[in-house]
Amino acid sequence: MKKSSLWAFMLMLVMALFLAACNGDSTTTEKEGEKEKDTPASTTESKEGGIVTFGTDQAPEGVFEPAYAGSIVDSYIQEFIRDEIYQVNDDLEYVPELATWEISDDKLTYTFNLEKGVKWHNGEELTVDDWVFALETLADPAYDGERYNYVENVKGAKAKKEGKADSIEGIEVVDPYTVKITFEAVKINNLENLWSHPMPKKHYEGIAIKDLGESKQVRETPVGLGAFKVKKVVDGEYSELERFDDYWKGKPTLDGVIVKVIDPSLAAGAFQNGEIDIMSIRPQSVKELSALDNVRIEETKGVGYSYIGLRFGHRDKATLTNVADFDKFKSKELRQALLYAINRPAMIDAFLEGKAEVANTVIPSTFWIAAEESELNQYEFNQDKAKELLKSAGYVDKDGDGFVEDPKGKPFKISFGHYAGPAAFEGRSQAIIQAWNDIGVKTELATGTLIEFNLYNEMKNNDDAVLEAFFGSWSTGADPDPSGLWANNAEWNFGRWVDAENQKLLDEGLSEAAFDTDYRKNVYVEWQKHINEELPAIPLWENLDLYGINNRLQGVHINAVGFQTDVYKWSVVE
Amino acid sequence: MLQYTLRRLLGMIPLLLLISLVVFFLAKMMPGDPFAGEIDPSNTNPQYIEEMREKLGYNDPIIVQYGRWISDFIQGDFGKSTVYKKPVSEVIAQRIPNTIFLAVTSLFFTYIFAFIMGMYAGRKPYTLGDNLIASYNYLALAIPSFVAGIVAIYFFSFKLGWFPFNGSVAVGLDEGTWAYYQSRFHHVLLPALVLGLMGTASYTQFLRNDIIDNSRKDFVRTARAKGTKESTIYNKHILRNSIIPIVTFLGFDIATLISGAVITETIFTYPGIGALFLSSVGSRDYAVMMSITMLLSFLTLFGNLVADLLYGVVDPRIRLD
Numbered sequence: 001m002k003k004s005s006l007w008a009f010m011l012m013l014v015m016a017l018f019l020a021a022c023n024g025d026s027t028t029t030e031k032e033g034e035k036e037k038d039t040p041a042s043t044t045e046s047k048e049g050g051i052v053t054f055g056t057d058q059a060p061e062g063v064f065e066p067a068y069a070g071s072i073v074d075s076y077i078q079e080f081i082r083d084e085i086y087q088v089n090d091d092l093e094y095v096p097e098l099a100t101w102e103i104s105d106d107k108l109t110y111t112f113n114l115e116k117g118v119k120w121h122n123g124e125e126l127t128v129d130d131w132v133f134a135l136e137t138l139a140d141p142a143y144d145g146e147r148y149n150y151v152e153n154v155k156g157a158k159a160k161k162e163g164k165a166d167s168i169e170g171i172e173v174v175d176p177y178t179v180k181i182t183f184e185a186v187k188i189n190n191l192e193n194l195w196s197h198p199m200p201k202k203h204y205e206g207i208a209i210k211d212l213g214e215s216k217q218v219r220e221t222p223v224g225l226g227a228f229k230v231k232k233v234v235d236g237e238y239s240e241l242e243r244f245d246d247y248w249k250g251k252p253t254l255d256g257v258i259v260k261v262i263d264p265s266l267a268a269g270a271f272q273n274g275e276i277d278i279m280s281i282r283p284q285s286v287k288e289l290s291a292l293d294n295v296r297i298e299e300t301k302g303v304g305y306s307y308i309g310l311r312f313g314h315r316d317k318a319t320l321t322n323v324a325d326f327d328k329f330k331s332k333e334l335r336q337a338l339l340y341a342i343n344r345p346a347m348i349d350a351f352l353e354g355k356a357e358v359a360n361t362v363i364p365s366t367f368w369i370a371a372e373e374s375e376l377n378q379y380e381f382n383q384d385k386a387k388e389l390l391k392s393a394g395y396v397d398k399d400g401d402g403f404v405e406d407p408k409g410k411p412f413k414i415s416f417g418h419y420a421g422p423a424a425f426e427g428r429s430q431a432i433i434q435a436w437n438d439i440g441v442k443t444e445l446a447t448g449t450l451i452e453f454n455l456y457n458e459m460k461n462n463d464d465a466v467l468e469a470f471f472g473s474w475s476t477g478a479d480p481d482p483s484g485l486w487a488n489n490a491e492w493n494f495g496r497w498v499d500a501e502n503q504k505l506l507d508e509g510l511s512e513a514a515f516d517t518d519y520r521k522n523v524y525v526e527w528q529k530h531i532n533e534e535l536p537a538i539p540l541w542e543n544l545d546l547y548g549i550n551n552r553l554q555g556v557h558i559n560a561v562g563f564q565t566d567v568y569k570w571s572v573v574e
Numbered sequence: 575m576l577q578y579t580l581r582r583l584l585g586m587i588p589l590l591l592l593i594s595l596v597v598f599f600l601a602k603m604m605p606g607d608p609f610a611g612e613i614d615p616s617n618t619n620p621q622y623i624e625e626m627r628e629k630l631g632y633n634d635p636i637i638v639q640y641g642r643w644i645s646d647f648i649q650g651d652f653g654k655s656t657v658y659k660k661p662v663s664e665v666i667a668q669r670i671p672n673t674i675f676l677a678v679t680s681l682f683f684t685y686i687f688a689f690i691m692g693m694y695a696g697r698k699p700y701t702l703g704d705n706l707i708a709s710y711n712y713l714a715l716a717i718p719s720f721v722a723g724i725v726a727i728y729f730f731s732f733k734l735g736w737f738p739f740n741g742s743v744a745v746g747l748d749e750g751t752w753a754y755y756q757s758r759f760h761h762v763l764l765p766a767l768v769l770g771l772m773g774t775a776s777y778t779q780f781l782r783n784d785i786i787d788n789s790r791k792d793f794v795r796t797a798r799a800k801g802t803k804e805s806t807i808y809n810k811h812i813l814r815n816s817i818i819p820i821v822t823f824l825g826f827d828i829a830t831l832i833s834g835a836v837i838t839e840t841i842f843t844y845p846g847i848g849a850l851f852l853s854s855v856g857s858r859d860y861a862v863m864m865s866i867t868m869l870l871s872f873l874t875l876f877g878n879l880v881a882d883l884l885y886g887v888v889d890p891r892i893r894l895d
Contacts, residue, residue, distance in 0.1 A: 053745075058853075059845070059849075059853065061657055061658055061659075062658065063659065068659070071657075146622040146623075146626070148622065149622070213659055214659055214660065219660075232746070234741075234742075234743065234845070235668055235669075235845060236669070236843075236845030236849065236850070237741045237742060237743075237843065237845045238741065238745055240745060240746055258745050260740075260741070260745070261740075261741075261843050262740055262843055263740065263840065263841050263842075263843055265724060265841070266724075266727060266739060266740065266841075269727070269728065269731070269732040269739070270739070270740075272732065273731075273732060273735070275739075452605065454604070454605045454606030454858065455605035455606065457606060458605045458606050459605075
């Protein structure tokens with residue numbers, strides 16, 4: 001085993017070399033501009049038929065039922081073969097897809113009206129029974145997937161989960177196309193937290209719920225409602241999807257889609273050869289790919305951001321609460337100084353090929369609740385300002401070693417942790433450490449080296465003492481509510497920042513008053529301003545999502561949640 | 575010999591137990607578990623993770639976990655993959671044919687090339703040709719096969735387009751057709767050539783040295799004195815003797831067959847045991863990882879036994895009892 005990890009390390013070195021070697025081209029930005037002009041979109045008519053290959057760098061796990069799946073590649077395949085009750089639009093709002101809904105006056109009951117004439121791949125028609133079956137399955141005590149939290153808020157789901165009821169009390173089927181769902185409590189994001197994937201009830205008939213996840217019907221012969229259906233799966237290699245002619249939105253243009261696993265080091269070559277048509281790519285591959293004539297790169301603002309977490313305390317695992325008992329970063333001026341010290345635009349250019357945008361809060365700007373930049377302090381790189389702030393907070397260099405001491409005169413040092421990965425990680429962790437040392441805040445790399453990713457996560461979970469400051473990234477999903485990451489007692493509030501104002505605003509954002517969209521937005525803007533001022537973590541940048549797309553592939557619409565909106569409109573030109 | 579074999583087989587049991595202990599504890603000592611790592615904040619439920627850890631017994635004392643694992647293992651229950659959510663034996667069985675196909679093909683190339691080069695170098699030692707062969711072999715030994723793999727893909731797949739660069743078969747072919755088998759063979763060729771040609775060093779040099787050794791022996795001098803043709807001496811008398819040690823290599827190759835291509839398989843996205851092993855380590859899929867390690871340990875021990883037995887078969891001077 002030791003040998004193989006050494007090999008993996010060497011492989012990484014080699015790949016790093018490759019990436020480095022590919023970075024020699026400096027004229028790419030111009031080229032990119034030229035190429036965008038002569039994409040054949042407007043000139044050539046697209047035709048029917050054709051097969052498109054989507055590349056992934058990980059193998060799918062082959063679970064085709066979202067209630068059991070956990071891997072990102074599986075979810076890509078599901079997007080091709082499934083549709084949902086609601087979908088998320090470009091502005092990250094939840095809009096009807098398979099059903100429309102009305103909310104009762106007391107905001108507890110939602111009445112869903114299902115689209116008629118929607119066909120499953122096996123020819124059955126979709127009815128609300130299929131959806132109710134899915135909800136009941138998730139709340140079943142024997143269900144062993146991890147999605148119970150998507151029915152948790154429905155009235156009576158808890159009773160069923162605990163074995164006290166046979167069915168969920170809050171679900172009432174009116175007719176085959178209408179269902180009323182009553183929730184336990186009024187919450188603004190009840191809908192966002194409701195399971196939206198119907199299950200093919202007929203197809204799963206006769207399987208005990210405890211065996212469902214491993215059944216042949218889920219793993220080998222899936223039935224969906226999407227534009228494409230699964231034709232053949234070769235384990236660990238590719239999945240072949242073919243057109244579903246009776247798709248309810250219209251017959252798809254393509255004959256089929258192939259989802260193919262490919263080693264990331266070979267992506268550029270495979271694009272050049274036309275072996276893959278679309279793939280999500282990393283900033284490091286941009287230069288290499290934009291040198292190819294047959295490939296365009298599309299980018300969009302995503303829902304991910306990077307930040308530096310600062311430790312304020314630890315998590316008490318017995319009571320599941322966060323306890324603020326670590327005072328190193330208690331001074332607001334210190335935290336602000338640490339942000340002023342970092343030249344974020346320069347880091348983005350150096351380590352992300354410019355494919356990111358400076359963030360001053362922890363809500364990605366693509367969300368409809370995002371605050372205007374003009375309302376936020378921009379924290380532009382300013383070392384003098386940083387030093388001033390340090391001085392005003394009492395952090396001055398008393399013993400003349402070039403580094404500040406804390407207000408009590410004791411030596412002050414930050415231990416900063418970063419996880420291991422591609423070559424750019426080494427550079428950006430050093431850049432942050434250098435930036436802080438430059439303003440006189442002594443900073444060292446925790447453990448002296450980049451930390452293996454699994455170990456790093458474990459250290460964060462356990463509030464390891466050496467991670468006083470730590471690099472982190474989140475991809476948030478489409479629900480704008482940031483409570484899961486930043487609420488006072490949230491498990492993934494890794495800095496363990498506890499603040500009354502923070503919790504108050506987050507609660508207001510989910511309150512009954514928040515059904516008024518403007519009110520809700522205002523609350524979240526206030527919250528962002530609070531974060532922007534207090535800086536419980538140091539926001540760095542929000543990443544752009546990048547896709548390499550072969551010019552023959554047309555009709556791809558990318559947005560913050562992905563590239564698979566209306567895949568039935570995809571087409572190819574030759 | 576039967577008695578010897580049985581004795582050796584029995585001797586393996588404590589050894590395998592010891593290995594299992596090391597494997598298990600090393601695996602558990604790795605930071606993280608299948609539920610750590612990338613958390614999707616809107617989808618992952620902390621309670622669920624805790625429940626699953628409890629259910630899978632990750633919270634029990636490690637010695638209890640070991641006892642449970644080893645007793646299941648002995649009874650043939652290798653556990654369930656946390657990634658594929660299927661029994662491990664199924665996951666492995668699905669991958670093994672691919673790996674064996676790749677291994678046999680690459681071994682075939684190794685033998686052919688090593689045989690030719692070894693014969694030539696042994697017959698004409700210390701000439702330019704011999705030196706070139708030696709240089710090539712040491713170079714091949716020094717270059718990791720995955721580097722060779724990337725270079726080979728670049729030239730032969732991307733530049734020349736002779737071989738497909740990933741997968742084990744072309745998309746959309748049905749099993750059992752002629753085109754299917756043809757495509758399988760086409761796909762295995764490049765990784766097999768890379769693995770095969772990079773692994774000739776030990777065979778070639780072994781064969782060469784043995785031929786040189788033998789050519790100085792009395793029976794060769796006698797043959798020469800009798801006026802036997804030089805080619806007959808080399809191809810018949812010497813070769814027969816020199817091939818003996820080579821045959822025993824076969825035993826050692828059994829484990830290498832399956833383990834040798836861990837990284838190469840990953841680069842070529844060739845769905846075999848090696849690629850599976852690497853991904854199981856990354857995702858902390860304990861059951862798969864430990865089962866493969868145990869499988870490889872067993873094959874190594876078994877291969878050693880086969881090698882020893884083969885010694886006895888090919889060389890009557892060696893007696894096993």
